[in-house]
Amino acid sequence: MRVPVSWLREYVALPAEATARELAEKLISLGLEVETVEEVGADVTGPIVVGRVLTIEELTGFKKPIRFCTVDVGDANGTGEPQGIVCGARNFAEGDLVVVSLPGAVLPGGFAISARKTYGRISAGMICSASELGLWEDHEGIIVLPEGFAEPGADAGELLGLRDSVLDIAVTPDRGYALSMRGVAREAAAAYGVEFTDPADLPVPETTGGGYPATVADPAICSRYVLRGVTGFDPAAPTPPWMRRRLHLCGVRSISLAVDVTNYVMLELGQPLHAWDRATLRGPIEVRLARQGEKLETLDHVVRALDPDDILITDESGPINLAGVMGGLSTEISDTSTDILVEAAHFAETHIARTSRRHQLSSESSRRFERGVDSAVQLAAATRAVGLLAELGGATVEDGITHIDLSVPREPITVAVGHTGRVAGVDYPVETEIARLRQVGCEVVRNGDTLSVTPPSWRPDLTDPNDLAEEVIRNEGYENIPAIPPRAPAGRGLTHGQRLRRAVGRTLAARGFHEVLNYPFVGERDLDALQLEADDRRRTTVRLANPLNDDEPLLRTTLLPGLLKTLVRNVGRGFGDVALFEMGLVYHPRPGAPAKAPILAVDRGPTAEERAALEAALPEQPRHVGAVLAGQRLRSGWWGGGQDATWADAIQTAREAASVAGVELVVRAAQHAPWHPGRCAALYLAGAEDEAAVGYAGELHPRVVKAYGLPPRTAALEIDWGRIEAAARPATAPRVSTYPVATQDVALVVDESVPAAEVEAALREGAGELLESIRLFDVYTGAQIGEGRKSLAYALRLRADDRTLTAEETNRIRDAAVAAAAERTGAVLRG
Amino acid sequence: MSAPNNSYDPVEVNALHPDEVARMRQEALDAIARASSLEELKEVRIAHAGDRSPLALANREIGALPPAARADAGRRVGGARREISEALKARQAQLEDERDARVLVEEAVDVTLPYDRIPHGSRHPLTTIGERMADIFVGMGFEIAEGPEVEAEWYNFDALNFLPDHPARTMQDTFFVAGPNGGESGMVLRTHTSPVQVRAMLDRELPVYVVVPGRTFRTDELDATHSPVFHQLEGLVVDEGITLAHLRGAIQVFVEQMFGEGLRTRMRPSYFPFTEPSAEVDMECFVCRGASVGNPDAPCRTCSSEGWIEIGGCGVVNPRVLVAAGVDTERYSGWAFGLGIERTLMFARGVKDMHDMVEGDVRFTAAFGMEM
Numbered sequence A: 001m002r003v004p005v006s007w008l009r010e011y012v013a014l015p016a017e018a019t020a021r022e023l024a025e026k027l028i029s030l031g032l033e034v035e036t037v038e039e040v041g042a043d044v045t046g047p048i049v050v051g052r053v054l055t056i057e058e059l060t061g062f063k064k065p066i067r068f069c070t071v072d073v074g075d076a077n078g079t080g081e082p083q084g085i086v087c088g089a090r091n092f093a094e095g096d097l098v099v100v101s102l103p104g105a106v107l108p109g110g111f112a113i114s115a116r117k118t119y120g121r122i123s124a125g126m127i128c129s130a131s132e133l134g135l136w137e138d139h140e141g142i143i144v145l146p147e148g149f150a151e152p153g154a155d156a157g158e159l160l161g162l163r164d165s166v167l168d169i170a171v172t173p174d175r176g177y178a179l180s181m182r183g184v185a186r187e188a189a190a191a192y193g194v195e196f197t198d199p200a201d202l203p204v205p206e207t208t209g210g211g212y213p214a215t216v217a218d219p220a221i222c223s224r225y226v227l228r229g230v231t232g233f234d235p236a237a238p239t240p241p242w243m244r245r246r247l248h249l250c251g252v253r254s255i256s257l258a259v260d261v262t263n264y265v266m267l268e269l270g271q272p273l274h275a276w277d278r279a280t281l282r283g284p285i286e287v288r289l290a291r292q293g294e295k296l297e298t299l300d301h302v303v304r305a306l307d308p309d310d311i312l313i314t315d316e317s318g319p320i321n322l323a324g325v326m327g328g329l330s331t332e333i334s335d336t337s338t339d340i341l342v343e344a345a346h347f348a349e350t351h352i353a354r355t356s357r358r359h360q361l362s363s364e365s366s367r368r369f370e371r372g373v374d375s376a377v378q379l380a381a382a383t384r385a386v387g388l389l390a391e392l393g394g395a396t397v398e399d400g401i402t403h404i405d406l407s408v409p410r411e412p413i414t415v416a417v418g419h420t421g422r423v424a425g426v427d428y429p430v431e432t433e434i435a436r437l438r439q440v441g442c443e444v445v446r447n448g449d450t451l452s453v454t455p456p457s458w459r460p461d462l463t464d465p466n467d468l469a470e471e472v473i474r475n476e477g478y479e480n481i482p483a484i485p486p487r488a489p490a491g492r493g494l495t496h497g498q499r500l501r502r503a504v505g506r507t508l509a510a511r512g513f514h515e516v517l518n519y520p521f522v523g524e525r526d527l528d529a530l531q532l533e534a535d536d537r538r539r540t541t542v543r544l545a546n547p548l549n550d551d552e553p554l555l556r557t558t559l560l561p562g563l564l565k566t567l568v569r570n571v572g573r574g575f576g577d578v579a580l581f582e583m584g585l586v587y588h589p590r591p592g593a594p595a596k597a598p599i600l601a602v603d604r605g606p607t608a609e610e611r612a613a614l615e616a617a618l619p620e621q622p623r624h625v626g627a628v629l630a631g632q633r634l635r636s637g638w639w640g641g642g643q644d645a646t647w648a649d650a651i652q653t654a655r656e657a658a659s660v661a662g663v664e665l666v667v668r669a670a671q672h673a674p675w676h677p678g679r680c681a682a683l684y685l686a687g688a689e690d691e692a693a694v695g696y697a698g699e700l701h702p703r704v705v706k707a708y709g710l711p712p713r714t715a716a717l718e719i720d721w722g723r724i725e726a727a728a729r730p731a732t733a734p735r736v737s738t739y740p741v742a743t744q745d746v747a748l749v750v751d752e753s754v755p756a757a758e759v760e761a762a763l764r765e766g767a768g769e770l771l772e773s774i775r776l777f778d779v780y781t782g783a784q785i786g787e788g789r790k791s792l793a794y795a796l797r798l799r800a801d802d803r804t805l806t807a808e809e810t811n812r813i814r815d816a817a818v819a820a821a822a823e824r825t826g827a828v829l830r831g
Numbered sequence B: 001m002s003a004p005n006n007s008y009d010p011v012e013v014n015a016l017h018p019d020e021v022a023r024m025r026q027e028a029l030d031a032i033a034r035a036s037s038l039e040e041l042k043e044v045r046i047a048h049a050g051d052r053s054p055l056a057l058a059n060r061e062i063g064a065l066p067p068a069a070r071a072d073a074g075r076r077v078g079g080a081r082r083e084i085s086e087a088l089k090a091r092q093a094q095l096e097d098e099r100d101a102r103v104l105v106e107e108a109v110d111v112t113l114p115y116d117r118i119p120h121g122s123r124h125p126l127t128t129i130g131e132r133m134a135d136i137f138v139g140m141g142f143e144i145a146e147g148p149e150v151e152a153e154w155y156n157f158d159a160l161n162f163l164p165d166h167p168a169r170t171m172q173d174t175f176f177v178a179g180p181n182g183g184e185s186g187m188v189l190r191t192h193t194s195p196v197q198v199r200a201m202l203d204r205e206l207p208v209y210v211v212v213p214g215r216t217f218r219t220d221e222l223d224a225t226h227s228p229v230f231h232q233l234e235g236l237v238v239d240e241g242i243t244l245a246h247l248r249g250a251i252q253v254f255v256e257q258m259f260g261e262g263l264r265t266r267m268r269p270s271y272f273p274f275t276e277p278s279a280e281v282d283m284e285c286f287v288c289r290g291a292s293v294g295n296p297d298a299p300c301r302t303c304s305s306e307g308w309i310e311i312g313g314c315g316v317v318n319p320r321v322l323v324a325a326g327v328d329t330e331r332y333s334g335w336a337f338g339l340g341i342e343r344t345l346m347f348a349r350g351v352k353d354m355h356d357m358v359e360g361d362v363r364f365t366a367a368f369g370m371e372m
């Protein structure tokens, strides 16, 4: 809502010295969010005066018609002599009152006026258009002021309101009343503690009736319906400058006097109005819900199929208005309309909101109705409008008034005395509570320990005791609420899972990975690029009804597309050695989920069954850890060569991530998109190898590398962190033996196809519990051991916790380990 | 080795003559002083302090002296040997120092050589600042609650008193989850962390003191100050005797710990369906502390010379929300707040553009290290 301060001052006795900025501050502290304070016309200076055109001489011989005028500007030019001015506009005649910028004036945009020679004459000033002065948008030529506007020489800038302050207020959904000068004025008066003059407080006829015939089908759709008419309206009557100026400052375009009046009254009182050309109406009006199959062409030339939930205004021809949202085209006011019928109604908020959304049609009218307009102002608003049509358009107001009042009185709200204090933590005297509630328009009756509060008709938002508390507190000042730190009971700190998540993030970062937070939006193309099979679980996705980007309507089922694209972006920016990780949710529709999550009641807490039904509808949303890496893992430099990131880094990173939670992963070769079929590890929880893998790691498939434009041999891992977290167990203390260690190195030759993990497992088992640790320290392939064979060299560390092992014991353990490996993997000791 | 005896041999005894002992001592000390390397000193040690050195031999003869003379000679020889031993030790230390100095100079390297062989990583600043923000409240006794990102509309809207057709519901620019065959799913990408308020009240024993850091979603195009995916820190307290004053107190603690001691906060009335009364929270600009207001000579870019920075919304939990969460409104009341994590990062660390926070450029992330 744009609020010109000059207009506001009509209703509020603001102190003369109050600045717009100060006013804005006060309104902000009352809860009206003033976003900007605009000083319009501040850059316009110098003499801008009213002038009367005395003579017009048509200059010829130029490419376009040009006039040389003499203009009476009174004493404003210091001489009293007529001012000679060259003018290119043609929409005026001798004797017209115009606006003249005299030499020395500066117009918007720093345009300085001076006397200068042009078209062979001296032009000492400019006859101005509204656009040139920044008054309003107008391309019809210069301003011709109405006769009697002012005497020549008068300060036109002052009279036209060239300089003003405009507050732009972002009105929150609860404060519909602030979408009007009336509503803002009431707040401003409260802010300054000064008198408020209600513009809706105008004389209206005591009795109504005899107006245009109308009925309302259902009080639930329209609680009040008022029609007033005028006849003999002059469709050519111009909108007076003051009204055009105010509409312009409020951001409303001037259309015609009749339309401008309805808009003006809406801005003034907050009541949307509609005006029909009476001659186009066919018989009695009925306010009702639409019927299946009905259509209406609205003012924006769109034919709309109506919904049985839309409120309509109809006559015998059918629908003529989409009530409260937009008028119909066939009954629109035209430039020949002389008999006008004005409608002021109170439509049901929720219907208007749904209609506006359904037809994707938001209007000044619908914005106000859906936030709630004053339920009692309709008669005043219609009366104000027909009064203006009569005054400005020469019309005659009809005596008959249609007034259908189906409203029911509001129930008072009962609130305990002192409730406000218990909400705020400040003790307000009950007198203060009552005074503040009355100030915002409530009727308050005290009954002992309770107050019975009836909010005013313009505050439909006040329904609960806490709403009333807010009114008191904001008027008393939020700044007066003290700051008292809360005293929470002893908290338990972070959960184990929350601590693990932080720890794994730190671990990955310490291992050289940078954390990224990618959007979860993906498209089929991303999944295709991962080379996922048609039946891959990751292709079963949650879809958005209104994605930002039509190419990415799905929610991710894997972190990899985002990670890979971010990796490509970094490579593109010159960072070829890059390692990234992300920890975040992926989304899998729950198999067998109901089609729709139920909408539960809100007047009580949900039952366990209801909650379970909601959860059953939600997708599974496990937290994954994913990482990608490319380029050099260890950099080359003056110290020597570097080392490229490989499948092995990816797998080891997964293991290290899991080890943060004390969880051991078992690695098995696997073929799983998007990984290279020969360089992909499936990762299992140790001891639960028969369950599904918790993740995969390795080098990406060359086709994936190509599809995403990745550096060759890019490696990646992704694990289901939720399962790791769930598998985390508190560690038990190991016995730390201080007896000497005995080491045994063994080199075993096996078939190349034998996984090292199996050899190691066999060695471990064969060695038994005196094996402290085992480490593969070399892998050799070559002619010495034969084609298709590889040699694996292990260092075994043996130690007892109660004695020093003898040479015989260590040899026996080694032999047992080798025997187990031989039996299970066909390993032979390398000679 | 000769055993002590009582015989008297004038020739042997000569070696113990005071002049002779003094001579041997002087000879040894001269040789020690002359030794110019550790190797030479080793030879000097053998010659003058070894088992076959003159003084060692002389020492053996003491027993041959008449008993009355033994003590005297013993003192003399012993003193000389001690002196020589100390001189050797001193010279040894001196020569070792000289050798070490020489060797260490030879081993000197250019310590300014970079050794960035193992690249370091980093955590995203939104993660670390989110943890920091949450931890301030954890320090006050709050716990961290969590909830799903794809959320039931009931939790995201209805239970929070967003009425089905109220403009507040459409103002949130919601991502809706598509239902089967294009129908409604009853699910959204949560538009705020507030649904976790309801979950926390349902899941936990009262009183509840929780914060909820998390990802939230709205259909805003990415630009310098907006992102369709962003992060909030929600706070919720439900207890007996809870007031706006406690809310203000909690926020005051947060602001001072996050941005600096003594910074003031203010609340402005506002509107959220799930709180009533509601407020926007501003903090005093931590850069200019208000000095830029009305002072065109010293403008402040952080607060646009407003003196205040908006940090979030808050309010008293609307009793309708408590009812929907099954909380006894006669006994309990509560408050809640929501702070923007991106916004906090922008202010706290001078991030200028939302793009930096979402693009995943390692230069940006690396600048923030591991902790905030």
Ligand SMILES: [Zn+2]
Binding pocket: B285, B286, B287, B288, B289, B290, B292, B300, B301, B302, B303, B304, B305, B306, B307
């Ligand atoms: Zn500042």
